[in-house]
Amino acid sequence: MDKPKTILVIDDASLARLYYRSILEPAGFRIEEAFNGMEALEKLQSVAADLLIVDVNMPLMDGLTLLDTLRQQELPIASIPALITSTESAETDFAAARAAGANHYLVKPVDRDTLVSFATMLCGVPQ
Amino acid sequence: MTDAPPLSKEEFQQLCEYLYRRTGMVFTEAKRYYVERRVIERMSATGSRTFLSYFARLRGNVQTELEHFINAFTVNETYFYREEHQLTCLTGDLLPERTRHKKPGGSVRIWSAPCSTGEEPYSIAIWLLENWPLVDNYEIEILGSDIDTQVLAHAQAGVFGRRALMRLSPYLIEKYFSAYPDDQWRIIDDLRNSVQFSSVNLLEPNDTRRHGQFDVIFCRNVLIYFDDGSRRVAAENLYENLLPGGFICLGHTESMSRISPLFEVRRFSDAIVYQRPAGGSHG
Amino acid sequence: MPLVRKPGSASPPAVQDVRLVQQALASPVSEERWAAARAAADLAGADMALSQALRAESDPRVREAIFTSLAHIGSPVAIESLLSMLRSDTAVLRTQALDALRMVRTLGAVPSQLLRDPDPDVRILSCELVRSLPAPEANQLLCELLATEKNANVCAAAVDVLAEVGEPKVLGTLADCARRFSDTPFLVFAIGAVSDRINLKSASARD
Numbered sequence: 005m006d007k008p009k010t011i012l013v014i015d016d017a018s019l020a021r022l023y024y025r026s027i028l029e030p031a032g033f034r035i036e037e038a039f040n041g042m043e044a045l046e047k048l049q050s051v052a053a054d055l056l057i058v059d060v061n062m063p064l065m066d067g068l069t070l071l072d073t074l075r076q077q078e079l080p081i082a083s084i085p086a087l088i089t090s091t092e093s094a095e096t097d098f099a100a101a102r103a104a105g106a107n108h109y110l111v112k113p114v115d116r117d118t119l120v121s122f123a124t125m126l127c128g129v130p131q
Numbered sequence: 132m133t134d135a136p137p138l139s140k141e142e143f144q145q146l147c148e149y150l151y152r153r154t155g156m157v158f159t160e161a162k163r164y165y166v167e168r169r170v171i172e173r174m175s176a177t178g179s180r181t182f183l184s185y186f187a188r189l190r191g192n193v194q195t196e197l198e199h200f201i202n203a204f205t206v207n208e209t210y211f212y213r214e215e216h217q218l219t220c221l222t223g224d225l226l227p228e229r230t231r232h233k234k235p236g237g238s239v240r241i242w243s244a245p246c247s248t249g250e251e252p253y254s255i256a257i258w259l260l261e262n263w264p265l266v267d268n269y270e271i272e273i274l275g276s277d278i279d280t281q282v283l284a285h286a287q288a289g290v291f292g293r294r295a296l297m298r299l300s301p302y303l304i305e306k307y308f309s310a311y312p313d314d315q316w317r318i319i320d321d322l323r324n325s326v327q328f329s330s331v332n333l334l335e336p337n338d339t340r341r342h343g344q345f346d347v348i349f350c351r352n353v354l355i356y357f358d359d360g361s362r363r364v365a366a367e368n369l370y371e372n373l374l375p376g377g378f379i380c381l382g383h384t385e386s387m388s389r390i391s392p393l394f395e396v397r398r399f400s401d402a403i404v405y406q407r408p409a410g411g412s413h414g
Numbered sequence: 415m416p417l418v419r420k421p422g423s424a425s426p427p428a429v430q431d432v433r434l435v436q437q438a439l440a441s442p443v444s445e446e447r448w449a450a451a452r453a454a455a456d457l458a459g460a461d462m463a464l465s466q467a468l469r470a471e472s473d474p475r476v477r478e479a480i481f482t483s484l485a486h487i488g489s490p491v492a493i494e495s496l497l498s499m500l501r502s503d504t505a506v507l508r509t510q511a512l513d514a515l516r517m518v519r520t521l522g523a524v525p526s527q528l529l530r531d532p533d534p535d536v537r538i539l540s541c542e543l544v545r546s547l548p549a550p551e552a553n554q555l556l557c558e559l560l561a562t563e564k565n566a567n568v569c570a571a572a573v574d575v576l577a578e579v580g581e582p583k584v585l586g587t588l589a590d591c592a593r594r595f596s597d598t599p600f601l602v603f604a605i606g607a608v609s610d611r612i613n614l615k616s617a618s619a620r621d
Contacts, residue, residue: 042386
């Protein structure tokens, strides 16, 4: 049996983190949480994550700054796949996320099936 | 007498979410007993008859309630060689990195703020003398500062009770202390005269700027108690007081992720510390 | 003994002149802009200069210092500057603006005005400002918002704040909102969690 994949959920909204956990844990993922980009960088020093789910608007360090910082660090941390979640839906926002190093972008509110299928795909779990 | 738990599951959850947001501290079910006990103590101390009214007090930080609450979870008793892992990190990782490009005879500057009654800066001094092979290669300045002039006077006097020395071996006590009346001990003169003490308000740049820039700052269990605005200002002051590439160590329940975006996180085997970026002045 | 003791020196005199600060804010040297931004916090009349500098500043640390000083000054000009950044297309400017606004004591009616802003992203960020208000006021404002809000993400932001401060009087509004957004699973989930919490807390309330 493969080791479960670990997803680090980074969002300052406790209900968002709870929601993602309530969907992804039953789907077989291990969930870690962080409140903002800075805490995520700290967590990643000691926790190996297979995927990041990153909100954009967070106190002290937003999601795009987190990804930008992450991509400049050393491997393997620098190449962890990242799924951005945001309320913004303009093309400029998608472009900014891509430029920061996001692998994919989901517009909030996110539904269960979308979340599970993208998490599965980005973690490299066979569907 | 009811045997319902002191806090309902929902109240506990709500409190934990608030504390996590505000301080970064994580309280799991395993810590529930300790959290509940603290809430009851504080409700009693503040005359709060319901959890709701106490929580409002905590949220509003009425009469520094956040600090009172969290105090129970950080070790407040001050003694020599407290948080030894940070001292190990200092000589094992931080100073080697800081001195890599320093010439022999160059200065190494360390700041302990707040220093309270002096255990921390004196501990740093003793630790360096005992554990750093390169200690004689540099001119080491240690500054201890506090906003409270009474504790500073105590620190300057260098007299400590037996309890403060509990982590020190008889060898170290013999070497660095002399017996003093009333079962106390006094730091030897050489050491007492080698540590600088000064009154500093971390929120006041005119205070902090007087002391120049440091290689390492220990700033434990103070920033997390300030309100948002004060945390920012204190962090900016401390940033100015760090040399590029210099390190700042917080208390083990604190995180820069709730305080300031100016620093970068560095993880070493013994501790997580924060660093002012090295490249140029502003990274 | 390698330990040496040296007293501190006098700190450099504080800059008093707004024009000097303004000049230094335009310096090509980031350290000088940083120092000017910090000095400006205590200078009456520096709010305009800081506001202008903020728009042009690209160094994130200097920008942080400018935001802190604007928050410290908290004048109408300073607040207006922060609000304009709140509307930025650039994520880091929005979130830093919100961080700064959280520090301002003199916001007055600004949070409740922002909750009625035509831009849903501004309304979302404003819910966070309401979080800092005393619980009764926060409940009142968020209840009014939720009664008529058509954007699911704005509702979600309000509900997240109610997880911290929600009182029983908002339960009806929450239930109505869940009905209106019955096809938005996240919001149904969030409202359910918060309603349960409010219900179960008031059921177990002592005294």
